Structures are given as C-alpha cells and as structure tokens.
Amino acid sequence: MNALFKALNDPTRREILELLQQRDMTAGEIVDHFTISGPSISHHLDLLKQAGLVSAEKEGQYIYYSLNTTVVDEIMKWFLQFKTKKK
Amino acid sequence: MNALFKALNDPTRREILELLQQRDMTAGEIVDHFTISGPSISHHLDLLKQAGLVSAEKEGQYIYYSLNTTVVDEIMKWFLQFKTKKK
DNA sequence: AAAGTATTTAGATATTTGTCTAAATATATA
DNA sequence: TATATATTTAGACAAATATCTAAATACTTT
Numbered sequence: 298m299n300a301l302f303k304a305l306n307d308p309t310r311r312e313i314l315e316l317l318q319q320r321d322m323t324a325g326e327i328v329d330h331f332t333i334s335g336p337s338i339s340h341h342l343d344l345l346k347q348a349g350l351v352s353a354e355k356e357g358q359y360i361y362y363s364l365n366t367t368v369v370d371e372i373m374k375w376f377l378q379f380k381t382k383k384k
Numbered sequence: 385m386n387a388l389f390k391a392l393n394d395p396t397r398r399e400i401l402e403l404l405q406q407r408d409m410t411a412g413e414i415v416d417h418f419t420i421s422g423p424s425i426s427h428h429l430d431l432l433k434q435a436g437l438v439s440a441e442k443e444g445q446y447i448y449y450s451l452n453t454t455v456v457d458e459i460m461k462w463f464l465q466f467k468t469k470k471k
Numbered sequence: 472a473a474a475g476t477a478t479t480t481a482g483a484t485a486t487t488t489g490t491c492t493a494a495a496t497a498t499a500t501a
Numbered sequence: 502t503a504t505a506t507a508t509t510t511a512g513a514c515a516a517a518t519a520t521c522t523a524a525a526t527a528c529t530t531t
Contacts, residue, residue, distance in 0.1 A: 298398075299395060302389070302392050302393045302398075303393055303488095305389050305392075305393070306389045306390055306392070306393035307389075307488090307489080308386060309489090311385075311389075314466065315465070318465065318466055323507080323508090324507070324508055324509090325506090325507060325508075328508095333489090333490075333491095334490070334491060334492080335507085335508070335509085336490085336491075336492080336493095336508090336509075336510080336511095337489065337490055337491075339508065339509055339510085340488095340489075340490085340509090340510095341489090343509090355497095355498095357498065357499075357507095358497070358498040358499060358506065358507050358508080359498090359507065359508085360507080360508065360509095364466065366466050366467060369463050369466045369467060370467075372463065373460060373463050373464075376456050376459060376460050376463075377460075378402070378405065379401065379405050379451065379453050379456045380453060380456060380457075394518090394519080396519090410477080410478090411477070411478055411479090412476090412477060412478080415478095420519090420520075420521095421520070421521060421522080422477085422478070422479085423478090423479070423480080423481095423520085423521075423522080423523095424519065424520055424521075426478065426479055426480085427479090427480095427518095427519075427520085428519090430479090442527095442528095444477095444528065444529075445476065445477050445478080445527070445528040445529060446477065446478085446528095447477080447478065447479095472531100473530100473531085474529100474530085474531080475528105475529080475530080475531095476527100476528085476529075476530095477526100477527085477528080477529100478525105478526085478527080478528100479524105479525080479526075479527095480523105480524080480525065480526085481522105481523085481524075481525085482521100482522095482523090482524100483520100483521080483522090483523105484519100484520085484521080485518100485519090485520085485521105486517100486518080486519080486520095487516100487517080487518070487519095488515100488516080488517070488518085489514105489515090489516085489517095490513100490514085490515085490516100491512105491513085491514085491515105492511105492512095492513090493510105493511085493512090493513105494509105494510080494511075494512100495508105495509080495510065495511085496507100496508080496509075496510085497506100497507080497508080497509095498505105498506085498507080498508100499504100499505080499506075499507100500503100500504085500505075500506095501502100501503085501504080501505095
C-alpha cells in the first residue's frame with residue numbers, strides 16, 4: 298500500500314500510467330513524451346514497477362512497459378471503505 | 385489531484401482517515417491515537433484539509449475533524465479510467 | 472483577571488525525493 | 502569485431518517532507 302501511494306504521488310508517474318493505458322510502450326517512447334531526461338524516467342518506471350502498477354518485458358534491445366490494472370482493484374477497494382455508511 | 389495524492393502518501397494520514405471514518409474526533413483525540421507529537425499531527429490534518437479529505441469545525445476550545453467523502457468519489461473516478469478496456 | 476487546556480504556528484533538522492550528467496550494460500548492425 | 506542504439510545504474514545535489522521543541526493564540530474556568 299505504501300509503495301502504491303508513493304508511486305502515485307508524482308504527476309510524471311501518473312502521466313506515464315495514462316500513456317500506458319492507451320498502449321504498451323518502450324522506455325524510449327515514454328521518454329519522448331516528456332522533457333525529463335532518460336535516467337529520470339527510468340527511475341520513475343522503476344518506482345511504478347515496484348508498486349506493481351506496470352510491468353516490463355524485454356524484447357531485443359527494447360524494453361516494453363505495460364499497465365497492470367490488478368493493483369488498481371486493490372487500491373479502489375481501499376477507497377471503498379470510506380464510502381460505507383456509518384450510523 | 386496533486387494535493388490529494390500528496391495527502392494520501394503518508395501512513396499516518398491514511399490512518400487518520402480511517403479513524404475519522406468511524407467517528408468525528410477532536411484534534412486531541414486524534415493525537416492520542418499516535419505516538420507522534422501534537423504539532424506534527426496538526427500539520428498532517430492541515431494537509432488532509434488542503435486536499436479536501438477532511439473538514440474542521442470549531443466548537444468551543446475544541447476543533448472537530450470529520451471525513452469528507454465527496455473527494456473520494458473524484459479520486460475513484462480517476463482510477464476508473466484504467467479499468468476501461470483498451471482495443 | 473489569572474491560570475489551565477486545546478490547538479496551531481514558527482523555526483530547526485534529518486531524511487526522502489526528483490532531477491541531472493557520466494558511466495555501465497546489453498543488444499543490433501555494419 | 503567495432504560502432505551505434507536502448508536502457509539502466511551510480512553518484513551528486515537542490516528541493517520537499519516529517520518530525521521535533523518552543524512559542525503563540527484562543528477558549529474556559531476559577
């Protein structure tokens with residue numbers, strides 16, 4: 298839960314998630330969407346991966362990143378506890 | 385959105401939300417649930433308030449804090465975009 | 472009005488975080 | 502095998518954050 302919220306607490310990382318929602322992308326393609334350096338994006342991708350929000354698959358010299366929606370279920374369940382009526 | 389995720393990115397603050405889900409509480413009551421100092425909790429409450437997750441109401445010398453669930457709807461809507469099928 | 476209780480504000484400090492450049496690793500191609 | 506391309510790792514640094522103690526503010530009670 299901690300790694301999850303930590304990963305979500307950055308505009309760039311949230312934007313990466315939205316990019317990957319549209320289609321899988323290589324690290325380089327993701328980098329091209331931002332003005333931030335490659336190493337910085339790589340670091341963001343690492344945090345997203347640690348949180349289980351994305352997964353990476355090597356294909357030749359490229360690494361394809363894709364969204365992992367199962368974790369989203371988990372986090373939505375956490376939020377739902379606040380929507381249950383209290384007396 | 386930024387203030388929201390920022391507010392959620394701390395275990396203490398998330399625990400405060402869970403406390404307030406059960407019942408409204410004064411700042412002092414919330415402080416008693418933790419080993420952290422009063423001023424620190426006060427700061428956490430401020431961030432939660434900025435995010436719109438809690439609201440505060442003065443009552444005599446006490447300040448009652450309560451959960452604000454409408455913002456939870458907003459954040460859940462954000463998460464839902466990832467559960468819509470692509471392709 | 473003075474003293475006590477509840478809470479916040481101010482200021483300091485150690486830790487975490489986002490970013491960068493330079494270097495390392497891995498694969499592809501000439 | 503040498504060079505080019507894709508990506509990550511390492512190390513440095515400034516900015517943000519969580520925490521603390523001390524002081525300020527506000528209300529209540531004696």
